[in-house]
Amino acid sequence: MNEKNREIIGINGLSKTFTTQKGDQFLAVDNISLRIFKNSFTCIVGPSGCGKSTVLRIAAGLEKASAGTVHYCCSPVTKPCGEIGLVFQEYSLFPWMTVLDNVAAGPEFAGINKKKRHHDAMDYLCMVNMEEFKNAYPHELSGGMRQRVAIARALANEPDVLLMDEPFGALDAHTRILLQQELLRVWQLTRKTIVLVTHSVDEAVFLADEILVMSSRPGRIRKIIRVDMERPRSRANPKFGTLTDDILRELGNGTVKRLV
Numbered sequence: 129m130n131e132k133n134r135e136i137i138g139i140n141g142l143s144k145t146f147t148t149q150k151g152d153q154f155l156a157v158d159n160i161s162l163r164i165f166k167n168s169f170t171c172i173v174g175p176s177g178c179g180k181s182t183v184l185r186i187a188a189g190l191e192k193a194s195a196g197t198v199h200y201c202c203s204p205v206t207k208p209c210g211e212i213g214l215v216f217q218e219y220s221l222f223p224w225m226t227v228l229d230n231v232a233a234g235p236e237f238a239g240i241n242k243k244k245r246h247h248d249a250m251d252y253l254c255m256v257n258m259e260e261f262k263n264a265y266p267h268e269l270s271g272g273m274r275q276r277v278a279i280a281r282a283l284a285n286e287p288d289v290l291l292m293d294e295p296f297g298a299l300d301a302h303t304r305i306l307l308q309q310e311l312l313r314v315w316q317l318t319r320k321t322i323v324l325v326t327h328s329v330d331e332a333v334f335l336a337d338e339i340l341v342m343s344s345r346p347g348r349i350r351k352i353i354r355v356d357m358e359r360p361r362s363r364a365n366p367k368f369g370t371l372t373d374d375i376l377r378e379l380g381n382g383t384v385k386r387l388v
């Protein structure tokens with residue numbers, strides 16, 4: 129397959145200007161161009177406020193670019209579409225629905241019959257080890273469990289690309305490591321294309337094929353780093369530590385935490 133065929137998301141000359149409450153304009157994202165390849169796992173790291181979420185929201189069609197374009201499989205992305213799924217930090221489950229109904233909500237909206245959507249939802253719940261909790265409500269679950277359900281829900285819409293904005297940011301360190309391992313397993317099983325924004329350089333080195341390092345405002349791509357380490361990756365591997373330190377040095381100002 130040539131490079132053009134492997135490309136699933138193409139971002140060209142993307143800039144975003146916001147208007148402050150005082151009415152001043154500021155450039156949040158400046159002329160970003162990048163390519164995301166099919167089945168790859170990409171992480172975006174950068175200082176707080178550098179525009180990581182903005183890039184993700186524009187790629188999802190939730191926000192308009194001020195300049196530049198985003199393409200999914202060579203078609204322009206101008207509004208949300210089923211091929212691109214999203215998982216946010218704040219779980220965003222429907223509190224009045226059971227776990228099973230939450231996961232089946234997208235297919236229900238798409239008109240899939242109840243038997244099939246519940247059957248498929250159970251498959252995705254099994255994938256994230258949450259099948260036992262199918263009848264529970266979100267308030268009965270821990271943060272890690274809710275995020276597992278949120279991942280199952282995004283997968284149930286059968287997107288090609290999963291955009292994840294700090295999905296583990298609200299979790300404790302131990303749960304975070306468990307969910308990183310689970311996400312890798314799900315990715316290897318489903319071969320989705322994943323783009324994940326994180327504050328944690330450690331998380332990016334553990335997960336990614338490629339790490340995009342952004343500079344502080346206005347956000348630009350400062351460096352693209354390929355992570356040539358076999359999976360499963362060990363944090364005890366000296367290469368892991370060296371790469372983490374290199375990226376932290378690249379970021380320079382200490383605003384990106386060395387979290388696990």
Ligand SMILES: Nc1ncnc2c1ncn2[C@@H]1O[C@H](COP(=O)(O)OP(=O)(O)OP(=O)(O)O)[C@@H](O)[C@H]1O
Pocket residue numbers: 146147148156174175176177178179180181182183327345
């Ligand atoms: N709707 C908006 N209106 C005005 N300013 C905005 C809007 N959305 C984002 N911004 C500003 O744009 C800049 C980039 O925000 P964004 O949330 O993309 O950064 P980020 O890198 O994801 O930050 P963090 O890591 O802290 O979540 C910030 O200065 C933010 O305040």
